[in-house]
Amino acid sequence: MSNHAHHHGHSHSHTEEHNKFSYMIRDAVIGLSDGLTVPFALAAGLSGATDSTAIIVTAGIAEIAAGAIAMGLGGYMAARTEVDQYHSERKREMLEIENVPHIEEKEVTDILEAYGVPHDHALLVTAALKKDPERWVDFMMRFELGLEKPNPSELLHTPLTIGLSYVIGGLIPLLPYILYDSAQSALPISVVTTLLALAIFGALKGAFTGIDRIKSALQTTLIGGLAASVAYAVAKMLG
């Protein structure tokens, strides 16, 4: 039960801590999975076209900067849109309750009757909701529209966590190119290090999301490896 404790609302502060942690994990997973994959594949790809690590490091760091900003601000926009949409839907739902209460009442009974609740009993629930429009709106948001109240502190945390994770993930495959002069020497070290990092990341991700760790490790490693192989082949063809 513990990993859906936040739906019960028994302990509010525990709930919020739990949510914050889940969001942070989710954001770190988004940043790391792309950070470990795309700069890795780009550097491997460029190794197929040039032996100069200088140009690979420049391209890699430019990609990391661009990717971290694009993904971080993209995460901010997604969180922002979620907050805005929640409030605009809530406003509309409130107007509907005020202007066409009979339609909204029917929506409540329809929802409950779909689960086998008899019409007369569903009407009792409607009667209770009608006493408090604020709670009625909250009920419609959750049970009609399936929308959870978004947490505004995510607007700051989400872009920072995604951006930072992308930078950390992206520096791992790039490090061998920074340390070596020849791309042909750096490439195998980058491949081994990054595939290992992808496997560890996949296993940890599996542990947090409740997916089998070995399966999850294989998936992340395969995606990274496939992206890098295709990038290498494409660049070799062009370079």
Place this chain on the structure above:
Amino acid sequence: MSNHAHHHGHSHSHTEEHNKFSYMIRDAVIGLSDGLTVPFALAAGLSGATDSTAIIVTAGIAEIAAGAIAMGLGGYMAARTEVDQYHSERKREMLEIENVPHIEEKEVTDILEAYGVPHDHALLVTAALKKDPERWVDFMMRFELGLEKPNPSELLHTPLTIGLSYVIGGLIPLLPYILYDSAQSALPISVVTTLLALAIFGALKGAFTGIDRIKSALQTTLIGGLAASVAYAVAKMLG
């Protein structure tokens, strides 16, 4: 009302078409926003370090290939995880209903009482749910856990839409570098073309998500422009 018609279930086939279209828009937005931003910023960044369009085109195409695969397969994994988690949560919820029905009954009454439904009336709903365990589980999935039944056809559509949108988005900023020999000639054309594409994309995205179009256009243009400027500055410093 029409843009949350899929929550009412009046017309099943209309609902499914509507959902498919929303998913496609969401996936195209994910692919296009990163595709228009990251390869654009990378090409701009490399223009700060080299005048050879050959290396920029190679890096750009390697990035597009890597990004499309990483994002497409990432989208597949996310959809896969959603399907798996839904089924494993449903199985657990069914076990809880079979083994600790009194706890689950209390969860139903707690949910309804939180919206002001009197205990006695909440018990009537519980009594109705108890008659059909399948519907009871569906009720808990939706109203306790807030989970929607995922659509398995997304497993194929999501990666294809994201990947293809990333490729289309990424080729727009790269085209001037393919057509010109000098990066210094290609850069300003790429900047103008891509910022325009970002503005159009932002306005369309705003129209689909119900956000103000001008605000949305400014946001996407700003993110792309910022990412490209930072990548340019970083590459100039290193190159």
